[in-house]
Every structure is written in structure tokens, then in C-alpha cells.
Amino acid sequence: MRSAIKRPSEAESDLSGFQLFKKLTEDEFNRLNFEKTCSIYKKGTIIYREGSRLTGFFCVTRGIIKIYKTGIDGKEQIIRFAKKGEIIAYRSLLSQELACTTAKVIDEAALCHIPYQTLLYLIQSNWQFSHHMLQIACRELREANDYITDIAQKTVRERLAEVLLLLKENFDLDNQNTLQISLTREELANMVGTATESVIRLLSEFKSDKIIELQGRKIKFLDIASLTRVANL
Amino acid sequence: MRSAIKRPSEAESDLSGFQLFKKLTEDEFNRLNFEKTCSIYKKGTIIYREGSRLTGFFCVTRGIIKIYKTGIDGKEQIIRFAKKGEIIAYRSLLSQELACTTAKVIDEAALCHIPYQTLLYLIQSNWQFSHHMLQIACRELREANDYITDIAQKTVRERLAEVLLLLKENFDLDNQNTLQISLTREELANMVGTATESVIRLLSEFKSDKIIELQGRKIKFLDIASLTRVANL
DNA sequence: TCGACAATATGCTTCATAACATCCTAATTT
């Protein structure tokens, strides 16, 4: 299930950049470092699977993780992507439920595993940590609510445009305005909640409308303003 | 914006039944009681509005509150209903954002307002309170994720069946299996994310399939098994 | 380098559901 291939670098094991841990005392931070386990996971690796019991949460120090749920007849619904500086698996851990999502590496990643006991210790010993954790959960909750409204009320076209803009916000562009995350059409469809063919068609339309440019999986933004208009934002 | 009409009863001001406050010390609980403000809100009252700044969160001790977001051209998307024992408005408060939903009374309600300062005090002074709060947020987050998957992948028919089952779970039935919450067809549509006409049609179908019985807004369950099958659960 | 498989692209058909237009019914007001 997990497959570490090589040792993570110093930087990839360093959690001091995480906002979440900023308010820890030296002792608390040392204990965190002592009890964490960092590993490299190659593309395609499943970090945890829907229905499994989790032993801790993970901090992403490199790479991209796809978090998704499996719906009707195996069709996956992408909930979010996690990148450097974000945490995953904390939801199921805190609510003491089995994992309700699967996490899969889509860009070789470095993760630090923090055991449940350590999490509980931090919650007990440092209220600012709990407070920060609450803020993370509540922000994610807002995003989820926004998404529900969008998906329930917008057309596939609007949602796809919005998803592209969202990706642009979260995974910045190179100097040529090209998106630095490589997703298949199917993955885009699984974010938008539509069929792969529909995504392909709409992307072609956006392309002939000069809103984007396509080269394989690379998506280059030509006209953000139009895209925003299409997204109905 | 707020309109208290009469004084709440003893029972309606009592927060000792809330799981969330179970682990408070006597002092903490006393301070909570001292700083809370309980009122009665009549049907139709807006508790808080999308975009407003909140001064605290609310505990529901009686009645039903509809939490919804306003989407494209004013169409409302119902996020959830809150009833006795639940809390509302805590999300925006904790993440320090403006309210992203509106809360409206649909069954005369009694609410206790807990100021932000009190919330912060409890988070700082009692880690078990924070922990419990985290669990509430994380559970709601799972529900939101489940809902996203459903709405993205299921048909309107399946979603409506599922919503009916969900209502059955959350608002128990009378001795004749009739749902004890009265919603308009439009409100059902706003939960499911569809048009009012579609809900009307599908409810009629369920009725002629002997799955439910309808009398105005009263919905009586005849065949839960079939409904579950329709919902594709 | 070739074969094989996965991903992408595109046309055509089908179907679920939204949108529109009435009409009906029950509750509320005057």
C-alpha cells in the first residue's frame, strides 16, 4: 500500500514552514519532529484508501496528492488536490471515522506522517494549535459548501471554466501562462462532475474561442477575463 | 434583522443537554451561561445573512433553521437544516470570514447566542471543548464531501429519494410514518439542486409507485426499502 | 522499432431534465 523509495531530503522533512505549527513551543515542536516519519512516495502510490483506518495525518512537503471519493460504479469524484504546506487525512482522524476518501500521488511527493497520539497531544497541550486546526477545517468546509452550490446550479461549461480558474489559483503558471499541473481529461471530468467527452469538447471550444491553448495535457491561459465570464463569477 | 417576540422558557435556555458543553468545568459553564443570550425567533426570521459579520454562534434549543447559500440569480441552495442540539454560524466565526450562508427560521425556534469572545475563551481554557468542536466541523465536512459526490454523480430521481431518507433520519416520523418537517416543493428542489417542477413530478411518481403518500406538504413513508433502492444506496 | 494499450478527439443518437405555459387548489385577506 505504501512504498517509500528513497530518503527525503532535509528540506522535505522540515515542518517549520507550516503555518499550523508556528505557535508550538520548542518542546512541542521537538516532540513533533521526533514522532513524525517522512517518506517519498512515487507517482501513482495510494497513501490511504477509502474505508481504511488511519493512524495519523500527513503534511505535504513536496508534490501533489489527489483526494477523491469513489461514487457510483467506481466513478471517482475529486474533492481536492493537496500540495506543499497542506495537510491531508486529518478529517477522518479527528472525527474518528474510517477514511471517506482515497489519496493518490499524482506528482512525486514527500509526506510526513504525524501519529494520532501526537495530534492528540498537540490538541491537549496547545490551544493555538487546536484553534488553527479549527480554522483549516472551517475554511475547507466553506469551500465544500461553495462547491455544492456551484455543482448544483451551474452548467458543465461554467463549472469547467471555474475549475480551470481554481487550478490557476492553486498551482501557479509558468512564465508562459501554462498551468503547472498535469491532469488527464478524465481527471478534469472527475473534478467538474461530468463525462470525459464533455470536457474534451468544451476544452476544444474554449480553444477555438481563443480562451486557452492546448498541447497535450498542458493548458495555457490566453484570456482570463473571458474565462471568468464563462464561469459566471 | 432579529426579532425576539417572547421570552424563552427555562428549558429553552438550558445548554446542559448539548454534548459540546459536557466537558466544561463548573466555572466555564457558569461563564457560558452568564454570557449567552437566548431568544425566540418566529418563522421566517433571518438569523444572519450571507456576507454579514457575525458576533457569535448560536445553539438551537427548539425549532428548525434552514441554512442556505444564494447562487445564480438568487436561486437558493440549501446546505443543511439545524435542529435542537445543533449549533449554527460557528464556521464563519472560527475561520474569521463573513457569513457565506443565510440562516432562516422555518419552524419557530429558540436560540442561544454565544459571543465570539466566549467561544475564544472556551477554546483557550478547555482543550476537550476544542476537540469536540473539531469533531463537529470534521463530521460536517464529511457530509459535505458525500453530498458533492452525490450531486455530481447521481440523477435527480436518486438524489430526491436520498434527500427524503436523509430527512427521515434527521427529523423523525410520527406514529404514522409521516415526516415531521414541512417543506415546500421548492425547498426540496433547493436541497436536491433541481427545478421545483421536477420535484413535483418525481414525488407524484413515488406516490403512484406506492413508495410514499402525499397530503399537501405532509410526506408519509410507505416503503423505505424501495426508496433506498431508488436512491441507489 | 514495433506492437499494444491508454488517452484524446469527434460525430451521432438518445434521454433526462429544465424551461415555459397554464390551470388548479387552498389558504389568507378584506
Next chain:
DNA sequence: AAATTAGGATGTTATGAAGCATATTGTCGA
């Protein structure tokens, strides 16, 4: 009781998007 209004019901039509078939391109391993 007449008048008004909100909610509910139903038929008709329009359309967005899914599903299927098929072609093309791209990618990886032997």
C-alpha cells in the same frame, strides 16, 4: 363571500449533456 396570492400539478417543448461508436494520437515496454 369575493378577491388575492402562494403553492402545487401537469402537458409541451427545447436542450444540455451522456452514451456509444470510431478514429486518431500518444506513450510505454518488450
